Amino acid sequence: MKRMIAAILLIAVAAVGGFAQEKVTLTVMNYQQADQAGYPEDVKIWQDFQAANPDITLNIEVLFNDPYHQKLQAYAAAGTMPDVFYVWPGARSAVIHEKKLAKDLNQLLGSAYLKDFSASATNPANQLGGYMAMLPQSFTYTSVMYVNTKLLADNGFKPPKTYADLKKMVPKLKAKGIAVAMLPNKDAWPMQSCLFSTVVGRMAGDEFLDAVLAGKAKFTDKPFVAALEVIQNLYKDGILSREDVQIGYGEAAGMFASGKAAIYIDGDWRAGAYITDKASGKALISPAAQDKDFALMPFPSIPGEKNRGVVSAVAGTGWAVSASIPAGSAKEKAATRLIQYLYSNDVQAIRFNTGAYVPTRKGVKADVEPLVAKVPVFYAENPKTCYVIDGVLDPAVYNVINDGLIAIGLGTKTAAQVAAETQAAYESWLASK
Amino acid sequence: MPNRNRLHGEEGRAYWSMVLPAFSIYLLVMAFPIVLSIVLSVSNYSGGKMFGGEPWGFAGLKSYARVFSDPLFWNALKNNFYIVLLSVFGQLPLGFIFAYIIYRRLVKWPGFWQGVLYVPNIISVIVVGLLWQTIFSPNGPIAEVMNNLARAGFQSKLEALFASAGGFNVDDGLVSRILDMAGPAALDWFSDPVPELKDLILSYEGAPLSELIGDLCNLFVPRWSPEFLSKPNIAMLPVLFVILWMYTGMYLILFLANMQKIDAQVIEAARIDGASEGQVMRYVILPALSGTIVNSAILAISGSLSSFSLIFAMTGGGPSRVTEILSIYMYNNAFLGRPNLPLANAISLVMVVISFMLIGLTKLAEKRYGGKEE
Numbered sequence: 001m002k003r004m005i006a007a008i009l010l011i012a013v014a015a016v017g018g019f020a021q022e023k024v025t026l027t028v029m030n031y032q033q034a035d036q037a038g039y040p041e042d043v044k045i046w047q048d049f050q051a052a053n054p055d056i057t058l059n060i061e062v063l064f065n066d067p068y069h070q071k072l073q074a075y076a077a078a079g080t081m082p083d084v085f086y087v088w089p090g091a092r093s094a095v096i097h098e099k100k101l102a103k104d105l106n107q108l109l110g111s112a113y114l115k116d117f118s119a120s121a122t123n124p125a126n127q128l129g130g131y132m133a134m135l136p137q138s139f140t141y142t143s144v145m146y147v148n149t150k151l152l153a154d155n156g157f158k159p160p161k162t163y164a165d166l167k168k169m170v171p172k173l174k175a176k177g178i179a180v181a182m183l184p185n186k187d188a189w190p191m192q193s194c195l196f197s198t199v200v201g202r203m204a205g206d207e208f209l210d211a212v213l214a215g216k217a218k219f220t221d222k223p224f225v226a227a228l229e230v231i232q233n234l235y236k237d238g239i240l241s242r243e244d245v246q247i248g249y250g251e252a253a254g255m256f257a258s259g260k261a262a263i264y265i266d267g268d269w270r271a272g273a274y275i276t277d278k279a280s281g282k283a284l285i286s287p288a289a290q291d292k293d294f295a296l297m298p299f300p301s302i303p304g305e306k307n308r309g310v311v312s313a314v315a316g317t318g319w320a321v322s323a324s325i326p327a328g329s330a331k332e333k334a335a336t337r338l339i340q341y342l343y344s345n346d347v348q349a350i351r352f353n354t355g356a357y358v359p360t361r362k363g364v365k366a367d368v369e370p371l372v373a374k375v376p377v378f379y380a381e382n383p384k385t386c387y388v389i390d391g392v393l394d395p396a397v398y399n400v401i402n403d404g405l406i407a408i409g410l411g412t413k414t415a416a417q418v419a420a421e422t423q424a425a426y427e428s429w430l431a432s433k
Numbered sequence: 434m435p436n437r438n439r440l441h442g443e444e445g446r447a448y449w450s451m452v453l454p455a456f457s458i459y460l461l462v463m464a465f466p467i468v469l470s471i472v473l474s475v476s477n478y479s480g481g482k483m484f485g486g487e488p489w490g491f492a493g494l495k496s497y498a499r500v501f502s503d504p505l506f507w508n509a510l511k512n513n514f515y516i517v518l519l520s521v522f523g524q525l526p527l528g529f530i531f532a533y534i535i536y537r538r539l540v541k542w543p544g545f546w547q548g549v550l551y552v553p554n555i556i557s558v559i560v561v562g563l564l565w566q567t568i569f570s571p572n573g574p575i576a577e578v579m580n581n582l583a584r585a586g587f588q589s590k591l592e593a594l595f596a597s598a599g600g601f602n603v604d605d606g607l608v609s610r611i612l613d614m615a616g617p618a619a620l621d622w623f624s625d626p627v628p629e630l631k632d633l634i635l636s637y638e639g640a641p642l643s644e645l646i647g648d649l650c651n652l653f654v655p656r657w658s659p660e661f662l663s664k665p666n667i668a669m670l671p672v673l674f675v676i677l678w679m680y681t682g683m684y685l686i687l688f689l690a691n692m693q694k695i696d697a698q699v700i701e702a703a704r705i706d707g708a709s710e711g712q713v714m715r716y717v718i719l720p721a722l723s724g725t726i727v728n729s730a731i732l733a734i735s736g737s738l739s740s741f742s743l744i745f746a747m748t749g750g751g752p753s754r755v756t757e758i759l760s761i762y763m764y765n766n767a768f769l770g771r772p773n774l775p776l777a778n779a780i781s782l783v784m785v786v787i788s789f790m791l792i793g794l795t796k797l798a799e800k801r802y803g804g805k806e807e
Contacts, residue, residue: 070768077774079482094771099481170622171633175648186751238622243571243656245752395771406753412665413753432499 038354097129102320121360138316138357150293182261184252197312201386228415272355496779520733528684562746579657
């Protein structure tokens with residue numbers, strides 16, 4: 001009798017095991033900041049996936065800023081890359097692209113899936129490794145002027161169209177204790193990414209950077225020095241305040257919203273900082289004020305510019321799948337399902353709604369606040385784009401530019417000195433390759 | 434340690450069974466990283482899987498050559514030496530003097546002062562860094578005081594100027610004098626300074642004079658902070674001040690603890706023989722504590738060279754890398770932008786060598802000038 005019961009139990013266990021779905025565990029590295037608007041929505045996105053996919057277990061590690069990059073680098077060195085992770089299309093995630101640590105999403109997702117995304121997002125040429133290691137969720141304009149039109153009108157000014165318009169504002173606004181423009185640069189990258197890249201695009205053009213990279217031009221050539229001089233003049237003419245160099249990136253949005261500056265220069269992603277935080281119900285700028293008192297504009301025309309109206313833009317961040325997952329495995333299928341979910345219309349609509357970015361997925365509709373709604377309009381009105389410097393140059397070179405721009409802001413180095421240092425760094429980097 | 438001949442026996446097996454676990458852990462967590470660091474510093478490893486991935490090989494002393502040819506290295510080394518000098522010739526003497534004052538009860542409530550001086554040590558380094566960063570920021574209290582002082586001075590000059598002009602009587606002469614007071618930098622804000630400023634001032638007609646003077650102060654009084662922090666030679670001063678403030682208390686405790694071991698009768702005898710407090714300190718306490726001083730100096734030197742978190746939290750090495758020290762320089766090469774681990778490891782090994790050299794110097798100084806600690 002005992003033997004019979006044991007045999008029945010054995011058969012039952014075998015049958016259940018045979019018919020049950022194979023459970024897959026995916027390790028995920030997510031890039032999020034817990035005190036950032038949009039975090040509760042992000043948590044819900046992952047919870048919803050988990051609830052709808054009980055056959056997949058997600059082990060999610062959440063980090064932000066440098067700790068994220070350091071840990072990903074450590075995983076890369078140890079050969080234990082997470083299954084799904086967040087990456088940059090350029091030099092910020094250089095190791096991932098150059099060592100081909102991520103699968104080619106073009107093959108994994110297929111052209112039928114990718115046709116729903118903009119051409120700039122699916123163009124492998126926009127990624128450092130020359131293949132689709134990740135799928136950019138957005139195509140980011142890194143240089144946008146957030147203009148407080150009411151504050152300007154109260155002081156008798158219209159939104160600036162030329163550099164001279166900006167300069168004209170200096171005495172009157174400064175006298176009222178208002179900065180004409182604010183660009184916090186303590187963290188070194190904002191000036192390069194959010195203004196200088198556009199200025200280089202206007203004064204020198206992408207063809208100049210291409211020529212430098214091809215060894216046919218130098219950073220000490222006139223167009224690049226002229227671009228640095230524009231930044232030098234912004235401080236000298238009082239349009240930017242030298243104390244901006246001491247202001248951290250996170251501090252400035254609140255200062256602008258409280259009227260300490262008439263213009264705030266940042267990337268398009270910063271629109272999300274001003275809209276209503278769903279958790280607290282508070283906004284740095286109320287939706288009504290976003291609608292009628294604020295505008296998004298490109299940097300005004302600069303004397304001597306050769307490419308009028310270009311704005312720096314780059315493929316945005318996105319998700320990648322580890323190259324170490326065996327092709328055709330259950331894990332690869334699970335990772336593909338997760339990626340397709342993360343880029344789905346619903347999830348992208350949530351991201352758009354929180355002001356994180358304007359999705360590269362076509363036709364995503366969301367009920368966004370006025371300032372976020374102005375971002376795609378800004379794209380449409382400013383179709384001519386140029387390189388973002390940290391997207392095309394190596395960190396060994398663009399870090400020198402970043403530091404040089406701070407020194408220009410402090411008034412301790414001239415444009416010519418920074419240009420010479422950049423050229424020296426470039427030559428040193430070339431020699432080390 | 435058991436006799437070498439007996440290690441083959443049961444005793445030997447017992448010996449190794451007890452030593453081997455600790456020895457293995459030591460090899461794994463101490464020796465292996467050191468050896469790996471040396472290997473990486475002379476390699477061409479460029480990221481990705483370190484073992485079993487793309488092969489990497491020997492690159493010679495290329496990374497070391499790059500370290501020594503980089504002006505940022507020399508700037509970081511200079512800043513580190515400032516910290517070493519401050520630690521050895523600032524924290525140690527101050528800590529010693531404070532310890533002596535408390536030990537000899539030359540102040541009231543010695544326990545209170547001991548606590549006050551030690552408190553910065555028990556606060557998180559990151560909190561201290563952020564606290565002082567705020568204090569020295571352009572919107573911090575020091576900037577506020579300095580800006581208010583500058584504003585008060587400029588305001589009184591403007592009031593005198595308008596009083597001498599008989600109130601709101603604006604002419605080119607008055608405007609020129611205001612521009613002279615403002616300095617040459619302010620001229621760049623105007624395309625045509627005198628008429629433009631005159632127009633601006635005339636737009637205040639009918640408004641209280643105090644409003645005009647207040648706004649002219651907003652316009653022309655220079656802000657204090659960035660000017661101060663931008664100068665490479667003095668940008669380290671706030672950092673050095675905070676390091677002095679934070680760590681002096683630790684040496685105070687070290688010295689005080691060792692002073693308490695000195696026989697009080699020796700000091701009493703010296704005092705009865707007519708020695709002053711200064712002579713007691715110089716001829717009794719100082720020689721008795723020479724070993725402690727050397728050990729403290731070694732602690733100070735190694736701590737100074739490896740310090741990271743305080744400066745990272747306070748300035749991050751900025752502005753424009755003028756306050757960067759070797760550890761931050763190494764961190765930037767290891768983790769920022771495209772990581773360069775061979776270079777970062779070369780920097781860390783250079784730091785170790787410098788540390789050994791300085792400690793050797795300290796030992797030599799003790800041999801030459803130090804007394805014998807009982």
